[in-house]
Amino acid sequence: MRFFIDDLPVIFPYDYVYPEQYQYMCALKRSLDSKGHGMLEMPSGTGKTISLLSLIIAYQQFYPGRRKLVYCSRTVPEIDKALSELKRLMQYRQSQGCGDENFFGLGLTSRKNLCVHPRVSKERKGAVVDARCREMTASWVRAKAKTEGDIELCDFYEKIQTLEAADLIPTGVYTLEDLTDYGKDNGMCPYYLARRVIPLADVIIYSFHYMLDPKVAELVSKEFEKDSIVVFDEAHNIDSICIDSLSIDINQRTLRASTASVERLGERVEEMKNQNSEKLRDEYDRLVEGLRDALAARDEDLVLTNPILPDHVLREAIPGNIRKADHFVRFLKRFIEYLKARMRVMHVVAETTPSFLKHIREVTYIERKPLRFCAERLASLVRTLEITDLEEYGALAKVAGFATLCSTYDAGFMVLFEPYESDQNRVLNPVLHLACLDAAIAIKPVFQRFNTVIITSGTLSPMEMYPRMLEFAPVVQESFTMTLARQCFAPLVVTRGGDQVTVSSKFEVRNDPAVVRNYGNLLIEMARVVPDGIVAFFPSYLYMESIVAMWNENGVLKDVWRHKLIFVETPDAAETSVALQNYRTACNNGRGAVLLSVARGKVSEGIDFDHNYGRAVVMFGIPYQYTESRILKARLEFMREAHQIRENDFLTFDALRHASQCIGRVLRGKTDYGLMVLADKRYSRADKRSKLPRWINTCLTETSLNLSTDMAIGLMRKFLKAMAQPFDMSAQLGVSMWANEHIVQHGGRGDVVTAESTAMEIDQVG
């Protein structure tokens, strides 16, 4: 269908548009028009991706400038899904007579997913694929191959090098599969192909990390224009991703490995000195001239990447005392020895980065400045020494990154040393954390560099939290509800068991037999009335283990067993995926199953339980973070001081966004239906409820709050019966689905212009 938002003709590849999609597009357009950032929340399963793409493509093609779209998503399957939606949209636009000449869209993912080399692509680990690839594509290897001959190179890569970027691939939309197929057919490496043509593309779809992780972003995302449109989809965890990308943990194994690497590095330096001291001198000269020149090396050589460095630092030259290769190796040795000494301390130490640096200077006379250039210098040395087996240097790169990060930032980071695994557990396992506390550090460059950054997800409430944490000012900030012709999900808050004892995962009562029994009874009753699959979430693995053990003793599990099979998520990914597979089988063949899993676990993020795979989801308790964690405490303190966010507010916000992520798993689209049970007394309190996304919150009425188990079961029965009645699709029209005339009715502009004149209009622009 085709309709107008203001004067922009939008072509939408379906016959009807949901009202919330239309509103979403309007809000998105406002944000694009004002060239400001936006935050949009829309329920899962309402076609967020296609709305985003249709509007932005329409915008791109209609207005001059052709703003590039950079679409960041979380996982590879999501990237692939977005690409196929894009492909469908472009086909539809073509059938509607839009020219869209030279439209070019593609996705980028790691070498492991794209490699077509017959031998390398057989490798199963991502790091190994990367290493094997570099062994054949690094510039010094290729230079050597020219003179010596018997070195294996990657033909696919060589083919890319012979062509100009514009000649590599015809324009169009390529899914990841299309890209590898094209690579195979034409003997080109899809990975490098994608990287080469990114500057030419109109739409790029890739993972968050390519944009946020400073190490990777430097390689991939550096050439985008300022008015590109950057979209972060499923971005409810964006602050954690930012923080993770700048946090480094060092344990004894890392240190041992890096000592070994430094030794090897030293040997290589010696070797090179004897054979070819010319190169080392060249490098020294280059370093004198300044860092930027060194960085001008070709992108595929940039291998040991460095964390974010402010521009003024990059303009400086590398300090004299680490310019010489053997000096630098000795410097690294000293630094590692220092860290080893720190590891021998038997008590917890938490300090700011300046005090950590001060201590280093007092003990080892290492100044701040050379530390800051550590990562840069290491990368340069590795390049000079022509080292290809980089995975062996991973630990050393980590240590160098640690040095650089903690000497670059004064605020927003903390150095924390913990000798034991946990306070109760006295197993010695010393870890040195460099914890990033400020999510804004990683994402700030993105907000500054691009005019429009859109953050969108199914669960962003409460929305005022993100602008404060990420330090940006959105011009558009909206939350949309789902318009439904029938109420296809039912949130229920269970606060009491059948015996009227309140249930809660509060620390004081969580192991109380009455609470455990009532939680168990709830699960038994649900297993009895809910068909097919039920997903149960617990706040943590620890709690799940203890409660499942208690259920085993008092016979709850046996009762559940009579109705459904039980599967459990474990921290082990392989085990979990087997459990998931069997769970799905049991949901398909009528046996029925319960999946016990953990909020914040693998299952709660990214795995959908649509239709029969999840007719009900139950959240036992509120998934608060482990508040005794020192890193969390430090982060809370930092946020209170820097962003004026109260500890409790953040903890509740974080717990509830995970809870709503979990319960949102059950509903994937308007034909789906599911029950969402929140089993904790605290959910009925207004301060908790108000932090749930608006689309869930509006459905929490008096009747669904403060229920006991038996009342909830009654409601469930009724809901399931009501949902199983045949549903007349025509009832949706005009209510939850709009055709052109409904858009006009609601004050928009449908396709009132005749088809011909619109086509002309578009042609003129295209």
Add this chain to the structure above:
Amino acid sequence: MVKPAVDDDDDYIDIDDTGPEGLKGADGGYAWEEEYKRSWDVIQEDASGSIQSSVSGLSELQRKRRRRLRDTEVVQRGIMRHVTVVIDQSEAMGVRDMTPTRMHAAMGLAEQFVAEFFDQNPISQLSVVGTRDGLAEKVTELSSNPMDHVGALRNRAQRDLAGEPSLQNALELAMHGLRRAPTHGLREIICVFGSLTTCDPGDIEQTLQALRHADVRVSMVHLAAEVHVFKRICTLTGGSFAVAADADNLRDALFELIPPPPLAAGRATADMVRMGFPIKARATDVPTPCVCHHELSFSGYLCPRCGSKVCSLPTDCDVCGLSLVSAPHLARSYHHLFPEENFVELPGTSVLSEACCFACGVEWNNST
């Protein structure tokens, strides 16, 4: 709850709750004599204060109207049906969300269903299969005598409910029985289930393939909720799947299955079927044995081909295998093939010239 209607002019003068008038129910009898009602189901106020009961009453009216507005198009329907009714006898049927239990409600309706089924499909055959404890057992063989089935169902209703049902076993057993049915007839399985799980010995997908191969239609009425595998089997075999919200709903859903279904496009071929129209045996002084029950009786019908005596029609002759029907039976089945036109609803009385109904003589008024 239905409150006794009290004349509001008088109620403050003489309020006599204990008097016989005050206790009169809506039907004129005493309240305790009335049928047991779940009053909390009748009136349900939701958060917005609306009363669902009135809404559901409206939808009931709509349903009735829809039932009356049948599809009158002439399509080829399979009027010779071979149906197996599968009844779930698992623990889940003991749940009391229908009065008194799901099992009793379902059995009562199943009896009505059988009677109505043979009334409208006289030349069809039916058998009953029960399933519990993961097993399936045959309750009655394929036959066209409604009394056989009703009697067996009554006996069944007294039995204990146990374990879980096995859909796969039940379907295999039913399919085995239907395999004998002639190819010109329609093979159907109608399940009444209350359980949300099925306890199967093997892969139910294979059963599904076998069902499709044998051209068996599976329909199901479920008493609790939509279960993926049940719905899948129903839709893939061309049957229907319905969930009954209450007893009325269950009745509607079951009775929807009574009119013979249209034939699938590929199967609509003309077949010659040999049938016999037996003569009624002349009453004799001495009882003669029948071939169907081997009992002595005074009356019966004589097969036109072999002359053996059967007790009731329609049936298959036990000696020569000829289908025996009477002309009214055929006629009754035929009305499904050529349905009468729907009645046209006319607004108000203005259109009508006569003041009363032509057929029954009742006077028109606005409420009818």
